[in-house]
Amino acid sequence: MTAPTRRSTQTRLAESMLAARDADAAHAWFARTAEQSRMHVDRVPLDALAGWVTEPGTGNLRHRTGRFFSVESLSVDLPGAPVPHWSQPIINQPEIGILGILVREVDGVLHCLMQAKHEPGNPNGLQLSPTVQATRSNYTRVHGGKPIPYLEHFRDTSAHRVLVDIRQSEQGAWFYRKRNRNMVVEVDGEVEAREGFRWFTLGEIAGLMAVPDLVNMDARTVLACLPGGGGALAGAAVDAFTGALVRSADPAAPGVHTIGDVLSWITEVRTRTDLRVALGPLAGLPGWTREDGVIAHRSGRFFTVVGVDVRADGREVGAWSQPMVEPVGTGVIAFLVKEIGGVLHVLTHARTEAGYADVTELAPTVQCVPETHEHLSARPRFLDEVLTSSRVRFDAVLSEEGGRFLGARNRYVVVETDAEVAPDDPEYRWLTLHQYEELLRHSFYVNIQARTLLLCLRSLVPRG
């Protein structure tokens, strides 16, 4: 309930986006923090995970307290899909966590308080993370650990300005209806950056997006939910591509479809897609084996459920054990983009994943692990164009959530295209960045992979 400042939020976000600073300083801070913190991760058999039990009868993996999360199975019916029925292990974590970034104006420019944080699944240890990344078990202190720094700003926002506050989904292929609360909260007063924390402009973070495995998934999803700067970015364009890019963020720029058309298309897809799922026991899952302390698919494809022991410095809890999902292969996640009428449009795919809370979300043009398709006759649509394009605008390998996924990496790519798609294609639509921004005010429209790519795309706005 703070009085609005003179400049609009969009203008202030645009100014922070265009404020590049000295990247060397950020890297030096990051290297210094890395020296001062350590995390050791050892693989252990699922049967030997301290605190975790295999439930008699169901074979489900759960914590002895019943908190945190469990690994169960999901039986999926999706009539008309290439694979119309399957069963799979899935992480069930009904708790809604907080992913929060604190922002404040420093010398008149918005800065984000970011944290250099280890997660056991990170391939490289430390990654740039939100101010707060807390499950409800964390923040209600089921761990019995130390208090979480800065959490109070997100639990009681009454004295602050709330820029983002929306539940969003995560990977529907690995999580059953997982939702986290994505928050950006602006404080007016002085807030000190503690050890392991640092204030960044949006432009600085944008400059780090292309560094492999640096900006973590939780930071990406929260930042993607921020408005994109709107018309205030206009002056930043330096060529035709960046001109179309900044126009795409402007609500005044015309899209191929109206937002009403896009919403009607989403309704149509969610209505015609007859997804039926049921949680069930992990024991006896067809096609999956539990041997040698891990749960794996007989084909060797998809993912494996493994156990790890973790020892960490500087965490709320110093040591713990947990199951993790370890994907097979590196995914390719790509936006095809095209300038239409002077406005950059993103080719959006309506994707159904078994674990989504609401059937279908807007996904990247391409989202797949190429290896898992090698035994199938049909190639994912547009994959070959992504892999062979000479018009690549963004290309970096980034990690997924290191708290649940072990070494999960995807190659995020933005490619310019001349592809044509029929205006009434059942599965694809061209959207502007501003239309994404409108949808991101609400839950479960834009999937987690598309949120990362939107941030990658925004990072291409030229800075200073």
Place this chain on the structure above:
Amino acid sequence: MTAPTRRSTQTRLAESMLAARDADAAHAWFARTAEQSRMHVDRVPLDALAGWVTEPGTGNLRHRTGRFFSVESLSVDLPGAPVPHWSQPIINQPEIGILGILVREVDGVLHCLMQAKHEPGNPNGLQLSPTVQATRSNYTRVHGGKPIPYLEHFRDTSAHRVLVDIRQSEQGAWFYRKRNRNMVVEVDGEVEAREGFRWFTLGEIAGLMAVPDLVNMDARTVLACLPGGGGALAGAAVDAFTGALVRSADPAAPGVHTIGDVLSWITEVRTRTDLRVALGPLAGLPGWTREDGVIAHRSGRFFTVVGVDVRADGREVGAWSQPMVEPVGTGVIAFLVKEIGGVLHVLTHARTEAGYADVTELAPTVQCVPETHEHLSARPRFLDEVLTSSRVRFDAVLSEEGGRFLGARNRYVVVETDAEVAPDDPEYRWLTLHQYEELLRHSFYVNIQARTLLLCLRSLVPRG
């Protein structure tokens, strides 16, 4: 993909809303249609329902084809609520049906094609219904019945203008995650009103809202999803109340809260509310009995599951049998409204119902069946003010969906108030009509009872 007409949709909707016509003609048409159609409903024991089976083991009621719907049980945990755990029978109908109203300009004014339709649960037989009211079983012809008139306009909208196309929830106390697709589709060409159908302006329908049990629930939810006329209603005000009412529909009028604040509050409520539900067997449900051919609560409260045989003229199928939910008592559903800064605000309650797809929806200020609270010490908040107020602006008894509910009636009331509510009250907020309109573009924000009341409130705009 039709070219937009010169006048905006809001202007055209406002014009239709202000176009009252001869109410006698509508009543005469209705009476004539009633004479020409009949529906006979006989109660029969659940065990004697043709085509329905009590599933061995679970005791669930389902159709022998596995289609339509089933009656199962829901086990509900809602920590912190006055009743933190209960089990109840619930209707499970995963199919998404279409509730569609066809509109077209007649003499330059938008008209809605409405139908006079029987449903077995209607207390008075015929009610004013949408153009199309079809479950997926209907429109894929599981019934083996006659084709549904006008359905083709909703199944392929490519040649039309889509004004509304959004899935909305229905009663979360009786349905498990029921959603219907609410559609309003505008056609340009000539469309004939068949026997039992008639073209109405929005103003004509508004004039019928206060007639008991006339405008059916399906018509109400679809019409409530239409934009409300925006600033184009401004000229219609005749006094302070109606001035505040039409300003409330105007996006330029300031609300007590921004839409961002409202969305953040919804996120907060949905995050902190730890609703856990599980479908289960109907047999052996604690507190419920299956005796004398019905399922009832031992206390006699809540509702009863009963069976009916139906014979109908002029339907796709001439005779059928089905279970229905018969509520105990008539509910009171009310908006408290107040002029704040010249703009009418509605006091909105964030209500959690076990069957909601997403935990919590925005509900009327009061929504209860007073009798079921008589044995409890706590009266529902604001109920006594509604029952004793001398500032009643709307008061009519309307029916709920007669296809599933037998004689389900609620008293819908709009009352002016001076009540004060803290700006950070955990459960209540003041919203403008335009804010509701923004939320109604998306699924699952505004519950079915609030949608009806919004339409009642809009019907108070003075006409001609």
